[in-house]
Amino acid sequence: MTLNIIESLIISSLLFTLSSCHEGPVIGILTEELLHSLQNQYPNYTSYIAASYVKAIEGSGARVAPILIGQSEAYYRKQISVLNGIVFPGGACLFDNPNGYADAGATIFKIAKEVNKNGDYFPILGVCLGFELLLHLANGGNELRTRCSSENVGLPLKFVPGFRNSRLYGQASIEILSILSSLSVTSNHHRYCITPKNMTRTGLDKEWKILSLNMDKNGLIFVSSIESIDMPFVGIQFHPEKNSYEWKKSQNNPHSRKAVLSARHFYDWIANEASKNEHSYPSESDKTNALIENYSVFYTGKQGASYEEVYLFK
Numbered sequence: 001m002t003l004n005i006i007e008s009l010i011i012s013s014l015l016f017t018l019s020s021c022h023e024g025p026v027i028g029i030l031t032e033e034l035l036h037s038l039q040n041q042y043p044n045y046t047s048y049i050a051a052s053y054v055k056a057i058e059g060s061g062a063r064v065a066p067i068l069i070g071q072s073e074a075y076y077r078k079q080i081s082v083l084n085g086i087v088f089p090g091g092a093c094l095f096d097n098p099n100g101y102a103d104a105g106a107t108i109f110k111i112a113k114e115v116n117k118n119g120d121y122f123p124i125l126g127v128c129l130g131f132e133l134l135l136h137l138a139n140g141g142n143e144l145r146t147r148c149s150s151e152n153v154g155l156p157l158k159f160v161p162g163f164r165n166s167r168l169y170g171q172a173s174i175e176i177l178s179i180l181s182s183l184s185v186t187s188n189h190h191r192y193c194i195t196p197k198n199m200t201r202t203g204l205d206k207e208w209k210i211l212s213l214n215m216d217k218n219g220l221i222f223v224s225s226i227e228s229i230d231m232p233f234v235g236i237q238f239h240p241e242k243n244s245y246e247w248k249k250s251q252n253n254p255h256s257r258k259a260v261l262s263a264r265h266f267y268d269w270i271a272n273e274a275s276k277n278e279h280s281y282p283s284e285s286d287k288t289n290a291l292i293e294n295y296s297v298f299y300t301g302k303q304g305a306s307y308e309e310v311y312l313f314k
């Protein structure tokens with residue numbers, strides 16, 4: 001009798017382990033209003049996600065669901081309750097477009113802070129424009145960027161003392177850190193920079209820890225990776241998803257084996273952080289309908305767009 005109970009306990013815990021092994025976290029990617037070039041070509045769509053973000057997250061063992069812009073606060077609350085983490089992707093939209101990327105980001109940022117303060121764990125990774133958005137929102141929606149020149153260039157990270165004591169780099173292997181800091185592997189494509197000076201001027205340096213710095217083509221020092229001190233929020237100014245998944249020649253994306261290996265660290269980070277909460281969809285069919293696989297991908301690289309493939313949303 002006792003043996004049977006023990007056996008069934010062992011079997012059920014085995015089954016539990018097996019099933020939880022196969023359930024990757026689901027990471028939401030915020031869509032963004034269409035760039036002019038895409039808008040002319042696809043007039044019936046209003047927002048997009050570059051497929052490279054989807055592939056990079058999937059390459060790190062998580063699944064992806066799109067989060068639409070221009071929705072109600074209730075919609076974003078619902079998204080955060082079913083998703084395990086969020087990526088604010090890069091791009092080129094303005095922060096003052098009504099009902100656009102920045103407005104949706106502001107609502108998500110507010111709810112995510114609330115959720116984390118209440119003892120839950122909900123990570124956000126901001127990439128390029130998404131990194132700028134995180135700090136813009138943390139700065140009360142006030143501009144703190146400055147124009148700079150750091151486009152189509154690979155750079156090694158200049159780590160700041162104490163960077164090892166961070167959420168983002170604390171667990172990174174020596175090999176990854178050595179690649180990131182010695183080779184020109186981070187893919188930069190930005191016309192705006194956030195300077196350490198402006199972090200201090202705005203007082204954001206009390207809430208956010210600067211982890212690495214870089215220099216633009218004119219010698220301006222800018223922040224290249226950062227994390228919130230209290231929340232599992234990380235921002236990176238460069239584009240690790242481009243190393244493996246964007247091939248436009250003029251972008252000069254670093255594609256070497258080491259560049260690809262080190263780029264994985266950032267999406268591995270969000271995938272791993274996202275497995276620390278138990279958020280889930282109410283049913284399997286809710287999940288299958290929400291996943292990015294339920295949408296079609298368009299091959300835009302063929303017409304010379306900056307992205308090889310994009311997902312489009314009405």
Ligand SMILES: *[C@@H]1O[C@H](CO)[C@@H](O)[C@H](O)[C@H]1NC(C)=O
Nearest residue numbers: 039040041042043044045314
């Ligand atoms: C856009 O939608 C309209 C109305 O549904 C349709 O007639 C048109 O063919 C669509 N255009 C494209 C490019 O798909």
Ligand SMILES: *[C@@H]1O[C@H](CO)[C@@H](O)[C@H](O)[C@H]1NC(C)=O
Nearest residue numbers: 143144145146194195197198
């Ligand atoms: C600080 O931010 C302001 C507002 O965006 C900007 O005009 C200024 O150039 C920035 N200064 C530095 C040193 O980054």
Ligand SMILES: *[C@@H]1O[C@H](CO)[C@@H](O)[C@H](O)[C@H]1NC(C)=O
Nearest residue numbers: 286288289290291293294295
């Ligand atoms: C997923 O696909 C189904 C069937 O095509 C559709 O009814 C549903 O609305 C889609 N879900 C989303 C979130 O678009």
